[in-house]
Amino acid sequence: MIIQVISAFFATAAFAVLFFLPKKYIIQAGVTGSIGWFIYLILMEITSDKVWATFAATLIIALTSHILARIYKTPVTMFLIPGVIALVPGAGMFQIVQSIIENEVDNTAYYFLQTLQMAGAIALGIFIIDTFFRKVKKG
């Protein structure tokens, strides 16, 4: 698990470079990503439900990103996009299309539903934290 969390740091930081995140924020983005993946792994151990683990991890990542954005006075997206990259169901999208090509109807439906649920969990997590911070800002 430690290896996975360290890998998450490198994967997220490298992805942040690919997304042209300015140099001074790379380390912070990497830490955000590895915190998120750590939460995800722990929840997978307890509940073994991908959707719930993704949702909880997104909440933490979005929270961290908002705090970092406040500190460095940047748009939240700067930390949020690299942070959630490990969770986003890109591989799920791939599996959907692969099962369509291989004509496996059951797998297609399974991966389609799972990808939709995970993307939905991420979007909802981001949405909740966004709304919370907007309310706080207004007082």
Added chain:
Amino acid sequence: MNYKSLFRTAMLAGEIMAQSGAETYRVEDTMVRILKTSNCQAVEVYATTTGIVATLSDPSIESIAGVKRITNRSNNLSRINEVNQISRNICDGKTTAEDAYTQLISCTSSKIYSNRILALATIISMAGFAGLFGGSLLDGAVAAVNGIFIVIIARLAENRINNTFLVDTAKSFAIAFITMLSVQFIKDTHSGIIIIGSIMPLVPGIPITNAIRDTLQGDYNSGTARAVEAFVISLGIALGVGIGMGLFNLIERMLL
């Protein structure tokens, strides 16, 4: 106040944001804020993933309208940050629209990372994702080798093939073929983990998440456009991986 130049600046700001992968509401919000500094009665901006329409009108002026088609999209966080900063300066009255326009032009030509660093980042991210999905060090090493090939293909295709679908197919073909070959000869490696880890820089994770975010926000046009974009990208990758694995199986059967 020069409304024309303000409008021109707002259009450019929106265009850069949309091309850099910003969410639709952020594009609209930025443009509306810039245009509102004119104190005109009617300020309307309608942005989608593939284009922007805006209008600025007031009884005292001739109304201005503009359309901007957005053809290529990528993720560029530093540009979103810069445009955000410039638009804030306009709203605070720190910069004039003309100065902001030249600043925006210069931010589109700046490149904060060299090709060498981007290539290195691609390789590290692929190895990192193999590790993140529970792969061993050896799996990571194979993913890194895949990364080297991806970088070479990207370099070869640059300025020659102007079709991301084909390039993605070629890249994922190489990933699948090299992975199958490596798993055949190196013990204790897992083809599934390596392939999924290696295609992570290609797969449309951000478009599919932004599709749902846009949809929740009420931007249904952008939401569906992004979902379709994600599907098409995935199709290219799945085709490449399918062909790569199929070809490998064919060769294996012929040789053994």
